Amino acid sequence: MADSSTLQNITGTILLAGAGKMGGAMLSGWLAGGLDPRRVAVIDPHLSPEISALAAKGVALNPDVKAAGTVETLVVAVKPQLFREAGAKLKPLVSDKTSVVSIMAGTTIASLQEVCGGAVVRAMPNTPAAIGRGITVAVAAKNVSAGQRAVADALLRATGSVEWVDDEGLMDAVTAVSGSGPAYVFLLAEELARAGVEAGLPEALAIKLARETVAGSGELLHQSELAASTLRQNVTSPGGTTAAALGVLMGEPGLRDLMIRAIAAATKRSQELAK
Template identity: 70%
Template sequence: MTSTSLPLAELTGTLVLAGAGKMGGAMLTGWLARGLDPKRVVVIDPFASDAIKALGTTGVRINPATNTIGKAATLVIAVKPQMFRDAGPQLRDFAASALVVSIMAGATIAAISEICGGRVVRAMPNTPAAIGRGITVAVAADDVSTEQRHVADALLRATGAVEWVDDENLMDAVTALSGSGPAYVFLLAEEMARAGVAAGLPVELATRLARETVAGSGELLHRSELDSATLRKNVTSPGGTTAAALEVLMGADGFEPLLTRAIAAATKRSKELAK
């Protein structure tokens, strides 16, 4: 499925953001940077950070009295999934016929609709959204209009690329791969540094080499038109040092079976969160 964005400056009606933690805050920052009128934004977060509270000077309304908010055109839910059962019913007054965009892991369209109503788009971003380099996968309920889909796409695209799918059942695997994926990459950098120390490098040097290698390789992958397998082969000379390492990493106990088990475990947990 594809979708089309619209300029955020053209967004009409009130947008309520429920939850302004790391991900919600990153989205809000992206929206404002892309021209969303701050006077249209209401943030509901009893634990809002000082940085979020400071946005009040721009016109964003931070935790106003509930009876002053009125109906929302769009409600973005960025609370933790385990908090939604308690917080969700309080959002029903805002949802009504609104577009509801959820970025909660494991929360299904049916559950969101049941608890707070609205026309639901379920989305899964990841933490590189904080620097505008995230990847988000989204799926819309059948009653989401074309115009509402465009609004959701624009809001999600403010923090990086967006992919749309038709099958909500894919979202658990999406969560496991890209939602949780940054942690796998950070662990790779962590373990590369640890292995460098074991091979004799000073801690600070090993840490810096691992960090910059992972970051630089990721940027090369981002910019290159070549796929990851081709880039890997381009680094690997037959019989060389890289080949020796890859023989271990690609062995029977290497990356492939380990990551397959890891992503399967995360997918299973995502499904459990939906219950």
């Protein structure tokens, strides 16, 4: 999580463009981490009641863009397909010294520089950010200063951990693994419950067992220093029930082949979105 002192020490204006689920989660993390609400402005034509209520704390909602002047940090959290239109409206707020932090999937640093300008940080968070347990991967353009990177890191870290990479080419695979990854885990819970029903369990019980098993196993993985493979082996007795099931999941074709194909498909789609 972010060092709260870093958030508290931010003195410039933070403009959040797009306050949907991910943007809203980031904003909540910032304020919980001690960022002065008066440092934050939000632009979104469809503000939720939760975001609207933040006006009482000092957050500026849909300020007059023309009168706002340039901002120190612009966080772009709009839908990628809306970026060209939204970015053109945001460009007057951006100077060469403005840090532009994007969390849009498939939107390259070059595209951001073309549409908005500024010193660009491209980041890919995921939905567990909503509970402060996200993982974000970020890459900075060459003109991003150490100070701008520190501010971006603090803003991103408010919703979970952050990893920095130097090669933007990795971001499509990052999107496929961690950006889209929560959906794969939720699918596992769905199908585990469905299989339980097929095995004769009442539906409500199967759903609860699957949900709690996936959630609990995730927390064990989070807290343990052991590798996932070791944790798996610890559950698996030779010739037992788990081994019988893993014989199917790890057979040919098995989960490994399916996951490789799934990640490849998501990576390819991310590359297509960037064109």
